[in-house]
Amino acid sequence: MGPSSLRGYRITPPQEGGDYFLRIASTGAIAASLTALPIAAAQKLSLINEIIYIFYFTFLLMLFFWSLRRFLRAREAMFGWFSAMQIAWLFHNFFAFGYFTILMPSVDRQSVITVFRCAIIVSALLSIKFHRSVLQRFAPAPWALRLFDLELLLVCSALAIFWSVDHNLGLQLNAWSVACAPLVFLICGITAKTEASPGLTAMRWIYGVFSVVLLLWVITFFGYGRMTVFALYGFMIQGLASGILMFTILELHDRKSITAAKAARNKIIAMENQRFVEQAKTQTMAQFIDMLGHEARNALAVINMSISAGTISEGQRNRVSDAISGLSDVIDRCYMAIRLDSQGQSVSQSGCDLALILRKICDSHLENKRIRLKTPQQASLQSDPVLLAVICGNLIDNALKYSPPQSLVHVDLSAQARSVTLLVENLAGTAGLPDPEQVFQKYYRNPRAKAAIGAGLGLYIVRGLVHLLAGGITYKPTEGRVIFKVSFAC
DSSP: OOOOSSEEOOOOOTTTOOOOOOOOOSSOSSSOOOOOOHHHHHHHHHHHHHHHHHHHHHHHHHHHHHHHHHHHHHOOOHHHHHHHHHHHHHHHHHHHTTTTHHHHHHHHHHHHHHHHHHHHHHHHHHHHHHHOOOOHHOOOOOHHHHHHHHHHHHHHHHHHHHHTTOOHHHHHHHHHHHHHHHHHHHHHHHOOOSOOOOOOOHHHHHHHHHHHHHOOOOOOOOHOOHHHHHHHHHHHHHHHHHHHHHHHHHHHHHHHHHHHHHHHHHHHHHHHHHHHHHHHHHHHHHHHHHHHHHHHHHOOOOOOOOHHHSOOOHHHHHHHHHHHHHHHHHHHHHHHHHHHHHTTOOOOEEEEEEHHHHHHHHHHHHGGGGGGEEOOOOOOEEEHHHHHHHHHHHHHHHHHOOOOOOOOEEEEEEEEESEEEEEEEEEOOOOOOOOOTTSSSHHHHHGTTSSOOOOOOOOHHHHHHHHHTTTTEEEEETTTTTEEEEEEOO
């Protein structure tokens, strides 16, 4: 009888037969399968076992790298303990399958046995620690968690006894601790009262199945059952069941954590957007109050100066009238801007003549002598005549106010088959040319234009009303001249 390439021995019995006596030096195994097979059948069985072992190791390695990646990303203790448990279990199985002896035959046999037995206890310690980290999130009864702590104490004591007192005694104490684990899992699952991912119900089902598998292994482990599969492959079945079920728990937990993180991130984004909106509203309101206060103070100062004199001259009376008119315009424009912003501005559609509207505005204006109006006989379109008058009036007022005194303002209207186009052109005054990037913004006024009463809302209202009437407006400064172009479809 001599060693073979299989995990066994090749025996060539004599023709007349013979008796063989087998002596086994165990490293702690509690079951052994002894089968006499022809060489071909033995090689086939060995090959099948090796394939099973390779798949088993591959699965455990995948679980290890998966959990390690999750731990490095989320820094959650559960994933860290699961990674440690998987690597310890891989190390234990590496010895259990006899790979270490095959790869390193020169290592002292007793040392191999000692390390293997120690790996058994370390695997149990890490497994208990992992399961405690999972179950404590569901807040089981305090006394149930104390059972976990007692198990950890027993396994730590077993490890200490193994190295300092007696190997067999340490292994026995560890075995009793492992035997109690299914009961501890069930008690913690039943007494848990707090929802956590992946949910109380899912956790109880998973740990119920896991406890049954572990209990069957323990029963066979202590020799109370005759289940050959669990006796021979119990540690593999337990490893697979533990890996699959715990992977299920951790994967469900990870998905819920990702979903919760996304929801929290979306909530933060929504809160930030709301904060920006509120800041914008606050800033707009502050600008509005500042503008209104400034214009009101200017108008009241003019009125106060005029009425403080003993008699009011014609020029003072005109200044008071202008101040009151300017303040009224500011208030009217503020009101219209509010209606535009709140989308409360109503629009009516009717047939109207834009040429007629412009002639009425220019004829009634106090500074009509400065306006050079050029229109066709008629420019008909379907639109809102009131809003068209506001648009044209604001553009003409703006041109007269900010152009040099006594300079001319050109208002040209042209009518085509499908559209009408209005050009309002004036020379730039002391305020200079408006900024093309800001000219239509609410409350924008050139710093050099603050001397004249205004709200910074005229052109903002013009653009809003033009868009409301489905028209277009552009501003184009050209060689010291300000040109606004408005077009509407007929």
